[in-house]
Amino acid sequence: MKGETSWVSHCLDDISRSNGDFDSFAEVTDEGNKDNSPVLRVDLILPDDLLERILAYLPIASIFRVGCVCKRWHEIVSSRRFLWNVSPISSQKPWYFMFTSSDDPFGYAYDPVLRKWYEIELPYMVKTSRWFIASSSGLVCFMDNDTRSELYVCNLITKCCFRLREPPNLRFCDYSALAISVDRVSTNYEVTVVKSRQVPDNYFQWGLSIHVYDSVAMTWTTPVSEMLTGWRGGDESVICNGVLYFIIYSTGSFQEHRHGLVCYDLSGRVSGRSLLTRGFVSVPCSLTCGRLMNLKGELVMVGGIGKQDRQDIITGIGIWVLENGKEWKEVGRMPHRFFQGFGELDDVFASSGTDDLIYIQSYGAPALLVFDLKKNQWKWSQKCPVTKRFPLQLFSGFCFEPRLEISP
Numbered sequence: 567m568k569g570e571t572s573w574v575s576h577c578l579d580d581i582s583r584s585n586g587d588f589d590s591f592a593e594v595t596d597e598g599n600k601d602n603s604p605v606l607r608v609d610l611i612l613p614d615d616l617l618e619r620i621l622a623y624l625p626i627a628s629i630f631r632v633g634c635v636c637k638r639w640h641e642i643v644s645s646r647r648f649l650w651n652v653s654p655i656s657s658q659k660p661w662y663f664m665f666t667s668s669d670d671p672f673g674y675a676y677d678p679v680l681r682k683w684y685e686i687e688l689p690y691m692v693k694t695s696r697w698f699i700a701s702s703s704g705l706v707c708f709m710d711n712d713t714r715s716e717l718y719v720c721n722l723i724t725k726c727c728f729r730l731r732e733p734p735n736l737r738f739c740d741y742s743a744l745a746i747s748v749d750r751v752s753t754n755y756e757v758t759v760v761k762s763r764q765v766p767d768n769y770f771q772w773g774l775s776i777h778v779y780d781s782v783a784m785t786w787t788t789p790v791s792e793m794l795t796g797w798r799g800g801d802e803s804v805i806c807n808g809v810l811y812f813i814i815y816s817t818g819s820f821q822e823h824r825h826g827l828v829c830y831d832l833s834g835r836v837s838g839r840s841l842l843t844r845g846f847v848s849v850p851c852s853l854t855c856g857r858l859m860n861l862k863g864e865l866v867m868v869g870g871i872g873k874q875d876r877q878d879i880i881t882g883i884g885i886w887v888l889e890n891g892k893e894w895k896e897v898g899r900m901p902h903r904f905f906q907g908f909g910e911l912d913d914v915f916a917s918s919g920t921d922d923l924i925y926i927q928s929y930g931a932p933a934l935l936v937f938d939l940k941k942n943q944w945k946w947s948q949k950c951p952v953t954k955r956f957p958l959q960l961f962s963g964f965c966f967e968p969r970l971e972i973s974p
Contacts, residue, residue, distance in 0.1 A: 567914075569719050570798065572929070574671075577779055577783050581698050582606050582754065587834075589970050592710060593748050593763065599757055600627050600914070606693045612866065613642040613718035613765070614638075614642060614744065615938055617639075617642060618642050618647075618648055618943040619853075620819040621639070621642060621643060621648070622648065623659070624676070625679060625680055626658055626677075626723060626968040626970065627677060627680070627682070627684060629643050629970070630643075630723075633794065637730075640932075641691070649970045649971040657899070658679070658809040658967060658968050658969065659677075659678045659679050659690070659921060659923060660677045660678075660919065660920045660921050660923055660965050660966060660968075661675045661676055661677055661966060661968050662675065662677045662678075662918075662925045662934060662947070662964070662965050662967070663676075663686070663688075663722070663947075663961075663963050663964055663965075663966065664676065664932060664950055664952055664961065664963040665952075665961065665962055665963060666952050667694070667695065667955075667959065668693070669694055669695060670695060671688045671692045671693060671694055671695055671697075672688070673685075673688075673695075673950060673952070673963070674684075674950060674951055675722075675966075675968075676934060676947050676948070676950070678923060678936060678947070679949070680734050681948045682948065683950055683951055685834060685951075687893055688722070688728045689708070689718060689722075689725065690726055691708075691716070691718055691727070691729075692708050693710075693911055694711070695962060696702060696711045697710055697711055698710075698711060698714075698742060698743075698744040698801065699712065699744070699964045699970070700744045700745050700746045700757075700803075700804075700964075701746065701920070701963075701964060701965065701966040701967070701971065702747050702755065702805070702851055702860070702920075703748035703749075703750050703753075703957035703967060703969070704721060704723075704748070704966070704967045704968070704969030704971075704972040705719050705720065705721060705744075705746060705803075705972060706719070706721075706722055706757060706964070706966050707720075707746040707757055708720065709720050709744050709759070712781040713737050714733070714737060714739065714742055714761075714810065715732045715733075715737055716728065716729070716732075716923065717728070717730040717732075717733065717757065717779075719746070719755065719757070719781075719974035720813070720974065721969070721972060721973055721974065722966060722968075723845055723968050723970060724798040724970060724973065726973045726974065727974065730779055731779075731784065731785070731786065733759055733777045733779065733782050733786050734777065734786055735761070735775070735788075735790075739761040739762060739763045739770075740761075740762055740763050740764050741761075741762040741798065741799050741800050741801055741915060742759055742760065742761055742762070743759070743798075743799060743800060743801050743803035743812050744757070744758070744759055744801075744812075745757070745758045745759075745760075745803040745804050745805045745810060746758075746805070746811075747805035747806075747808075748972070753973075754781050754782050754873050754971050755781045755974070756778060756779065756780060756781070756782075756805065756832065756875070757778070757779040757781075758776060758777065758778050758779070758803065758805060758810050758832070759776075759777045759811075760774065760775075760776055760777075760799050760803050760812045761774070761775045761776075761777065761799070761800025761860065762774050762794075762798050762800070764798070764850070765793075769817055770796055770817050770818055771793055771794070771795055772793070772794045772797065772798040772799065772817070773780075773791070773792075773794075773952065774790070774791075774792060774793070774794050774798075774799050774841070774943065775788055775790060775792075775831060776790040778811065781974075789886070790830065790841065791897060791913065792840055792841065793797060794814070794841075794842065796816065796817055796818050797815065797816060797817060797826065797842070798814065798815050798817050799812065799814055799815075800812070800813050800814065800815050802856060802857060802858055803864070804858040804860050805832065805860065806860040806863065806864070806865045808814070808831065808833045808924070809829050809830065809831050809865075810826075810829070810830045810831075810832055810833065811827060811828070811829050811830075811858055811865055811888075812828055813825055813826070813827055813828075813858065814826045814828055815826070822848075823849050823851075823852055823853065824852070824853065824872075825849045825855075825856055826845070826847070826848065826849060827842050827847040827848075827849060827867075827888075828842070828846055829847060829891065830845055833933065845964045846890060847888070847891070848870065849867075849869070849894075850867075850869070850872065850884070850894035851869075851871060851872075851894065852871070852872040852873075852883070853869040853870055853871065853872055854869075854870035854871070854872045854878060854879070854880045854913065855869065855870045855913065855914040856868070856870075857870040857915075857916070857917035858864075859917075859918055859919045859920065859924065859965075861919060861920060861921065861922065861924070861939060861944070862921065863920070864887050865888040866885065866886070866888075866889065866919070866924070866939075867885070867888070867894075868883065868884075868885050868917040868919075868924060868926065868966060869884055869885075869886070870882075870913055870914065870915065871883065871884050871885055872913075878913055879913065880913045881902060882899060882902075882905060883900040883905065883926065884898070884899045884900075884936065884963055885897050885898035885899070885924065885939075897923070897939065897942075898937060898939070898942065900926070900935075900937075900944065901944060904944050904946075907933065907935075907946070908914050908930075908931065908935075914929065914944055915928050915929060916928075916929060916962050916963055916964075918964050918965035919937075919965050920965055920966075921967070922938055922940040922941075923936060923938060923940045923965075924936070924937040925937075925965050926941060927961065927962070928961070929960045929961055929962060929964055930960065930961070931954065931961065932950045932952040932953070932954065932961050933946065933950075934946070934947040934963075935947070935948060943948075
């Protein structure tokens, strides 16, 4: 086995040298030199099944490059069999897509394995970076910010996209929270939208509804529609083990904290009691903001820690895991040197993650910090090619898994 691995590595070295001029992913690098030394064309001596096994060990970006080498390699990496076989062999860490501006839907994706940035294009229908975005298991869901009527589920690597039917009654709402959950075995998925709308002339009462899309039935349902007093919905939600979690925000000064968490079981669709009665979870401390994510089936929250007497002033960033559906366990806190590295950090920030990685980004700068939950390690990414062009320019991004075999 050791000899086979060594031989595969040798072949991969030959392949990477032979496809260096073929970039469908535009790699951002400072080096312009090319290796013009002669190389051995391994495709001339290897059968298809063996070449397929070798190519399956390549990173995602390299797979796209080798597809440009010749017709035979393109047919191999484009075949359905290869796409399904590559996933269990080539384990990919989640990438982070950073927008180049607060308006345009352009940006770069960061690969934490190779520590490189790639210039990739979002689907043409995504017209601005201000769309709602959620991801799960290789699929990314986009919802327009203006009408909430355009929803697309896409694979950013293969560029395969599908438009969902328009959800009911979302055109008229003040806040929306988008989430998607993909079954890794069947590749079926659910999309949820938590809608919140203020009662006219009453800031303390807000209507809240949950809308669920089933990819098998290709229909929307609205299992929850009720009135909240003293709380409103927001734009933060995630699905974890069949349970929808979303953050709510206090609309009065009588609450202990400005934030709360609500959980709703998508499988049981329990009714009869209000969401706040059956599914409310207190936050671990006073927060300036909270970001939810699903890391290997565990609900994780990254939050800005507020001052005791001024909850809108951030003093640090903590990471918590929800245990037994009720108790928060702190699993990480950003060291002060990294916290200072953001410069002037706002009370809110962008953060998303999956697998074992959590990405944290300041809205005011293109710096990207990566936290490895398994290794308990903080690390800056390679410098992003995005540059700040004016003082009030804002930056944002999202995390997604690069996968070839899944389609909406």
